[in-house]
Amino acid sequence: MVKEKLDNRPNYTCPVCFRTRKDNGKWCLYCGCPHEFESEQHRQQWEEEHKIENYPPGVIICGNCGKRAFLGALGLCNLCYAKIHNRSYRRKYPGKVRDSRLKYEFGITKKEYDSMLVRQGGGCGICGRTKQKSGRALAVDHDHNTGEIRGILCGNCNLMLGYAQDSTEILQRAIDYLTGVEEE
Secondary structure, three states: OHHHHHHOOOEEEOOOOOOEEEOOOOEOOOOOOEOOOOOHHHHHHHHHHOOHHHOOOOEEEOOOOOOEEEEEEOOEEHHHHHHHHHHHHHHHOHHHHHHHHHHHHHOOOHHHHHHHHHHOOOOOOOOOOOOOOOOOOOEEEEOOOOOOEEEEEOHHHHHHHHHOOOOHHHHHHHHHHHHOOOOO
């Protein structure tokens, strides 16, 4: 029902950027101009104010998202450039990205991470799983109140502790529930 309503909207061509899309409101999503101008004079005034020449040096229309923004590189805005650059950098140097993330988020090095993993027997501190199904590295578990690192966990066990709000009472009730112990 909702999809039919969205598909039945009339097409709208923006008077400023000339992009055609489904009409969904009073403003163009690409350039921000109003759909209907009060008069031709208002339209000309708006176009004059929003000409690219009237913006400071370095402002472009991004070749990826179409929005006006400061030039990043390759004719893209900074945000689009960062997304594309980060994606390719992560593929090229996955170890460097992991190392810097460990240092930034937890204050530990890759060697410290590896030594904690060895102390735990090479796997998750709770279930012992050595690899995650997703292929991602095991997570660093830390106390959210103190920031102290507790160990290395797989994603499922880390989420379990998070959903239990690191509460031993909630986890004990879950154990009692699974083992069938009734509350008295």
